[in-house]
Amino acid sequence: MRPSATPKRQKGAALKTSRSTAKPAVEKAPRRGARSQQTRFSSRLRAWGRHHRSMAWDSFVRLVRYPVGNLLTMLAIAIALVLPAALWLTLDSARLLDAELDDSATLTVYLDLAADDAQALRIEEAVNAEQSVLETQMISAEQGMAEFQQALGLDDVLAGLDDNPLPISIVVRPESVDPAAMQQLATTLEALTGVDEVRVDLAWVERLRNLAELGRRVALALGALFGLGVLLVVGNTIRLSVESRRREIEVVMLIGATHAFVRRPFLYSGAWYGLGGGLLALCLLGMGNHWLALPVASLAESYGASFSLPQLNVTGSTILLSCSTILGWLGAWLAVTRHLSSIRPR
């Protein structure tokens, strides 16, 4: 399938013309014309596919023949994959990687204590009229009190108050969560009559964002580092298997095997290692999930919340398996390519 084959073929034809009459008819068929060119190409394509299939199977059989050693290799790969994957899942579960984070960026407009419901409605209208306001939500003094009580658990103390000390407030979701834009919107809203104060819940949004960015980067860095680890594990294993099949490689190179041909079984071995490691990693993640589920659930319950550990969904699993397979393949490629140059037929 290699383009470089073409000039060689012509050479082959030249060599072959020396054949005497004893040559079988098949060999003598003229090899010119578009049609024979096409059949030759398609037959070579078939041969190529055939070799891929047979090497995929052959390397799988070799893998199964030594289950313990190969399982250990895959386990090493799995462990390298589990760490970054688990971190990623944790971040995901904390919604730190979620786009919904932006929803939590709000401004709270506190009205004057004296403002009544009619005034509040008018102000809300005015707020809504602002270009950069996406939506608003009015929180009456009673609602505010109820939330406050719930948040603090100070029912008794607050129940003792004669008057509700809380003003009516309006929660504003801005169009843009850009800090400067929000600050500007706050200034505009503060100027409206009947508005006492505008609070921008910017600081914690920013903090959360930075945290998310930090987590993302740590996960990616760990992923890259452990991905490199997978490359090394596979590379080393393949290096040993190239070494143990050195004689075979020398022989096939003596009789005209291309590098691609020699490389192929090892690439498939690498891909199998990667895939096996990926599957084991999924198992480990599942086991970890199972192991932690109970304490996490009781912990969440003690806070009156319901929270379940995140599971890797179909997309996530597919990504993990593809990554591990590609890493295995790549590790094998690096190892074989590096090694083949040192193998010369005797």
Add this chain to the structure above:
Amino acid sequence: MIAFEHVGKRYGGRFEALAHLNFRVARGEMVFLTGHSGAGKSSLLRLIMRLEKPSRGRVVVAGHDIAQLHASQVPFYRRQIGVVFQDHQLLFDRSIFHNVSLPLEIQGVEPREAARRVRAALDKVGLLHREKALPIELSGGEQQRVGIARAVVNKPALLLADEPTGNLDPQLSADIMALFEDFNRIGTTVMIASHDLALIARLRHRILRLSDGRLVADEGAV
């Protein structure tokens, strides 16, 4: 078919394995290459197989200066040459059948066609009944015949052999040589390196004699 033009080969700058080699081998010829051990027979064959490049001069095979071949073309060049090694170079974890079919597998020959050709080659060397055996179960002479079957299975125009009768008794050696003559009779160019002078003298083919890397005699040339 083969032309050596002022070929010299040095190893490590000092040691001169071959020097001033000039000769031609015509298509369909059968040639013996002889000389004491270390005379350069193997080096010469390695040059033709393009396992090495000459330090000087040109090695031309079938009209092509093979030193000019790009590394990626070399495998395709080697497929045109059948080689029989003194130590057989068989794969011991595969059956005789699979050993012989290896060149066809490398060339991507369709399995049914390959099986047909493998059996034809094994039949030719008289080992068709052992196709399922492993090389280790065979005698030295039989292993050598498997090596020959593998060398001829893709019908090369050029057949090289390096001491093919090295470890065999006279009767087996004569049988092996007779096999080579059969292939030569159907038009294959054959070049055999051997120091079994008594045997090759009986066979009445051209003999190239090497001594210390030089061609000292070219006997029986046509």
